[in-house]
Amino acid sequence: MTALLRFEDVALRRGGRMLFENLDLELAPGEALQVAGPNGTGKSSLIRLAAGLLRQERGRVDRTPLGLADDALALDRELPLARALRFWSKDVEDAMTVLGIDHLSAVPVRFLSSGQQKRAVLARVASSGAPLWLLDEPLNALDADGAARLASIVARHLASGGAVLAASHQRLPGSWRRLELGH
Amino acid sequence: MIGALIARDVRRGLTGAAWLPIAFFLLVATLMPFAIGPDAKVLARIASGTLWIAALTAALLPIERLIEPDRADGVLDQLALHGVAEESTAIAKIVAHWLTFAPLLLIAALPASALFAMDRAALVRVELALAVGTPGLASLAVAVAAVTAGLPRAGALAGLLLLPLAVPLLIFGAAASGDGGSAALLLEAAISLLLTAGAPFVAGAAIRAART
Numbered sequence: 001m002t003a004l005l006r007f008e009d010v011a012l013r014r015g016g017r018m019l020f021e022n023l024d025l026e027l028a029p030g031e032a033l034q035v036a037g038p039n040g041t042g043k044s045s046l047i048r049l050a051a052g053l054l055r056q057e058r059g060r061v062d063r064t065p066l067g068l069a070d071d072a073l074a075l076d077r078e079l080p081l082a083r084a085l086r087f088w089s090k091d092v093e094d095a096m097t098v099l100g101i102d103h104l105s106a107v108p109v110r111f112l113s114s115g116q117q118k119r120a121v122l123a124r125v126a127s128s129g130a131p132l133w134l135l136d137e138p139l140n141a142l143d144a145d146g147a148a149r150l151a152s153i154v155a156r157h158l159a160s161g162g163a164v165l166a167a168s169h170q171r172l173p174g175s176w177r178r179l180e181l182g183h
Numbered sequence: 184m185i186g187a188l189i190a191r192d193v194r195r196g197l198t199g200a201a202w203l204p205i206a207f208f209l210l211v212a213t214l215m216p217f218a219i220g221p222d223a224k225v226l227a228r229i230a231s232g233t234l235w236i237a238a239l240t241a242a243l244l245p246i247e248r249l250i251e252p253d254r255a256d257g258v259l260d261q262l263a264l265h266g267v268a269e270e271s272t273a274i275a276k277i278v279a280h281w282l283t284f285a286p287l288l289l290i291a292a293l294p295a296s297a298l299f300a301m302d303r304a305a306l307v308r309v310e311l312a313l314a315v316g317t318p319g320l321a322s323l324a325v326a327v328a329a330v331t332a333g334l335p336r337a338g339a340l341a342g343l344l345l346l347p348l349a350v351p352l353l354i355f356g357a358a359a360s361g362d363g364g365s366a367a368l369l370l371e372a373a374i375s376l377l378l379t380a381g382a383p384f385v386a387g388a389a390i391r392a393a394r395t
Contacts, residue, residue, distance in 0.1 A: 053260055053394050068264055072257020076191070078198070087187060088261065124261075 003028050003062070004132045004163040005050055010059035012042065012049055019045055020181060023059070027132070029161040032154060034168060034176040041182030043167035044070070047136045050165055066132035067125035071140075073117055074124070077110040081120060084109050088124050095126035098153050100145065114141040119149070126153050133157060135166040147173050184267050185275050192279030200248055201283040204241040205291045211237035212295035223300040230299035231309055231360030235353055237295070238288060238313060239346065242320050246341040249280060249328035250390070259390055273386035277318075277325045277379070284324075285317035304363070312359040312371060319352050319375030322382035329386035333393050352378070 005027040012019045019042030027033055035043045048054045049061065051068045075084040082105035085092040096102040099119040104112065112120060118141045125133050138150055151173035154164050166172055215233045216226055253259050262272050289310055296306045327345045331337040351374045358367035 048394075051260075051264060053263065065266075066264060068260065070257065070260075072255075072260065074257040074261045076195070078195075087191060088265070 004064045005066075005165060006060075006062045007050075008060040008062075010049070010061060011057040012045055012054065013057040014042070014045055014054075018057070021058075025179060027163040027165060029131070029163055030158050032158055032164045032166070032174065032176045033179055034166050034172050035179050035181060036167075036169060037181035038169065043169070043181060044136050046181070047134050047165065047167050051134055064132050065130045066134055067128035067130040068134045068136075069121045069125045069138060070134075070136040073109070073121060075109045075117075075120060078108060080106045081109055081112065082106070085120065085124055085127065089127040089129065092123065092127045095123040095153075098126065098156075099123045099149050115143055115146055118142055119146055122150060122153070126157070131162050133162065133164045133166075135164065135168075137168050138166055139168055139170050139172065184262070184265055185271055188262070188267075188272065188275040189279045189282075192276060193282050196245075196279065196283030200245060201287065204244040204284065205287045207244055208237045208241035208288060208291050209295060211240060212298055216298050226299045227301060227305070230296070230301050230305065231312075232357045233299070234292060234295055234309055234313075235316075235357045235360065238316075238320070239349055239353060241288070242284070242324050242349075243338075243342050243345060245280070245284070246324055246328045246331070246345070247338050249276060249325055250332040250386070251328065251337065254332045254390070254393060260394070268387065269390040270383045270387035272390065273325060273329065273383040276386070277322050277382060280325055281318055281321035284321055285314070288317060289313055305360075308363045309360040312356045312368060315359070315368060315372050316352050316356040316375050319378035320349065322379040323348055323352075326378075326382040326385040326389070329389035329393075332389070348378075 003026045007023050007025045010023045011021040035046055037043055045054060047070065049056055050063060051066060052063060081101065082092060093102065096105060099122055101116060101119045101123060104116060122138065139147055142150060154174055157164060212234060219225060219229065259272060263269065292309055292313060296309060323345055327341050330344065331341045334340060352371065355367045355371035355374060358365060359371050
């Protein structure tokens, strides 16, 4: 089986500071990897590098099509939630149901609470159909129910042959391989 | 995706701030006769130049909402992840901006021409010159918006960048508006094409360079 994401001897420099060097990682279908570490060790930068939004200083990054959930909402504030999500993907109902925001589909995005917005961002990734998910601090603003729904949607994605790379300093629900940065 | 992006930007423009530059254009055009005086001959002489100055300054107003909101909200990142090249995003932004800016400007030029007592032939020349020049102006606005996106005081900086670059367009656009017999319209079209062809590459590179 081929890896959905592969780092080979990757180094990343941000603002003149080397965040990490000689990083190798491989994410096979069905695998979940959590990048952990204290603030400022480059977890989010690693996610953005994996997404192809940053350039590595050295090494090689191979990736499959992916969905990214970070702090940015990327949904039109004035539109109802379902319509805003539909800009990115045709089939959003299922992901909205699994994340428990299907009853909000007619509510304009600007009226959503931050936890509901986080669920919307996760629904955008879940409905993308991409085999690789990149989640940056997915637990931020989520309540216990949201965390449980995140765990179930991740488990479903892994079972269907997808892979997830998440950056978080908290313990994520479910079983994750861990990669510690900043050691 | 490109079509959806254009439709989205046009919708957001027309339900939002697209009317502001047009109101500003008419305001500047209205101020001029007050400042110069009611001499119809003088007003007719300065009409085309004044309308072009008004159009240029009106083009500055929307710059801050062309690229920056989508950069800050992650829309540009998500578009890249959906396989849309930054240059294609820039083209979509240019088309959408032109669609929300140029037709309204051409309509606003009708009442503005009345303020300057322009005759029918002069009005046709101005409308033609504006129609030819606005694609270049819209492209320049998107490129400058992308270059200044995320910078502090981006609005003022954008004005300093855009106005000098728009000078060739102003020279030939105003000349074509004033004298229909000259080759000014052709030269204006050439400059407009040059700006339209170059802007997507400038804007695309700027969007990529602004990623952090």
